[in-house]
Amino acid sequence: MSCLQIEKVSCRYNGHNVLDQLSLSVADNEIICLLGASGCGKTTLLKAIAGLLPLAQGEIRLGEHLLDGPGVSVPPEARNIGMIFQDYALFPHLTVAENIGFGLGRQTRSERRQTVEESLQLVNLQGLGERYPHQLSGGQQQRVAIARALVCKPRLMLLDEPFSNIDTQVRMKLILEIRALLKGQGIGAVFVSHSKEEAFAFADRLALFRAGHIEQVGEPGQLYRHPQNRFVAEFLGGVNYLAAEVVDTDSVQTAIGLIRGNEPHGLARGVQCQLMLRPQQLQLIGDDQGPLTLMEQQFLGHHCRVQLACGELTLEASINEPLTHARARVQVEPHALVLFDL
Template identity: 45%
Template sequence: MTPLLELRSISCGYDNTVITQQLSFQLQAGEIACLLGPSGCGKTTVLRAIAGFNPLLSGSIVQNGTPISAAGFTLPPEQRGIGVVFQDYALFPHLSVFDNIAFGLKGRSRDEKREAVAALLQLVELPDLSARYPHELSGGQQQRVALARALAPKPKLLLLDEPFSNLDTDLRRQLALEVRSILKAQGIAAIMVTHDQEEAFAISDQLGILAQGQLQQWGTPTELYYRPVNPLVAGFVGKGELFSGECLDATTVRTELGTIEFAEPFGAEVGKPLSLFIRPGDIRPSIEPGAVMATIEQKEFLGSSVVYQLSLPSGRRIESEIYEPLMLEVGARVSLHVAAHRPIAFAL
């Protein structure tokens, strides 16, 4: 099957300064992908290159089997049939909601525009706000209008540049799920860039971690969470810390947290050092005696969980998150146990 979009070893930048390099991935029709990475890593630069706003330094971008960008060639944005939702929404302040959405419906009669806009407002759940102006809308409503405007020309691909960053946390998650539902119902593929892991997990079928100018890993959110290819990816898709260890056998490793036995092998060579990535939810303090003892330095009650800051005998401080009413007090001495879930190990 020919991909809807294919990036082939593209390098992007400004004034011959390379920002991202040798980046490759494919997107199928109807698929939703997300580029996740820290601020300044080049996510928006890649998105703008796909849209046709930025030229490529090398490599090529292919849409439905046809090159649309290469070094020295950039098909104009208006000829790509790609919709864009910007971070600041980019609504026209002097136009009503109706006219903002209808802006992309060139060549249609007033009745056709009215029918199309009504359907789009129904789709984004703003059926009664067509006469309002952007300043009369909440942030979430403005984002829905921006989405409706981008969907009006019926693009096969939609690009979203940190579309929820101006909204509060709960509304971001809600809108991410709603946008995913709308795109899936319309059969529209999308690429979103964000630095928010929860947002990326909520919306994407495919996820790419972009850092240090390179695509570190591309795959499903589940693959990246449970099988990160390096510590950078592991730390970006979930909280956790690296612990040095020694592989004792195919499923056992000795670390500062004690000897840990896993249910499945982790592929390290026996007797060799390795680095083990352990998440706070896998570190469990207990009042029962154990091989490794720690002191509770701080605790934070979060409602559904309690986060403990623990100091190890070495002086290192680590974090444990418990999702049950195990109310230990600051200053208490506890033993530590590591849950034997899937190992995330990296050779040193």
């Protein structure tokens, strides 16, 4: 079932379309990431969903309810949507418990106390209700913001760069905790980020933005392994492009030899194209007689980044152990080939 449905939405700013005829859906209990560089429109869409920006065109529905459309604009406080901001937006003069219970005005004092205590336990902050935001770490402040958003039982959660102010050492742990929390509560979420690493770890699907429109939507692994164009390929990680000629239904000839795929690529024999290879897809074998010449090698802890020359072609590979030879041979394991037009 669709939790959120966005149909042909346009938003204007200073007379220009920031979003142009954009459509997207979010399923119940699905986390989708709006991924892209600064200024591409992803935060604009988040604000439009929240009701903080008017639509120039299109519709936004939450379940069966129309939030925005011709003649309709439900105010932000009536949308049943929770929002978590980059800077947490906590009230500095209120305690943790008071921050969480801020939106529970209709409950009695005892009901509010019990609800707040349950929320503190949910985000692993039990015993910290009397502290003030400045007495907490960044990760703890983010948990308070999440508890405050969840306490009103929203149908949808919006997260705007929620991990950018978190120390690198604890960021991935917090990402996994919040993902598990949203999944456990059965809440759909729309998450804005410019970090592909955060997106890969947190989201079920990615919507990759460029200049107010979506280039590709899909599961993180699908976009990484099967990008529809060069922009998607390069945004999500390192790439090598090799001039290639189609040999048959599943293989191409390149400067480093015949590369075979494990499924048909759909191009006719003899077609000239470019083959995309990720650095991780190149398997290097040290060989003093090999066709590749080692140019540079960097040890990065969990892998080694290697640059090699093959004639005028420069390749980048990611390998587990440093090369001990000045030259190398390369192998490419069969995979679904990604081929682009010249």
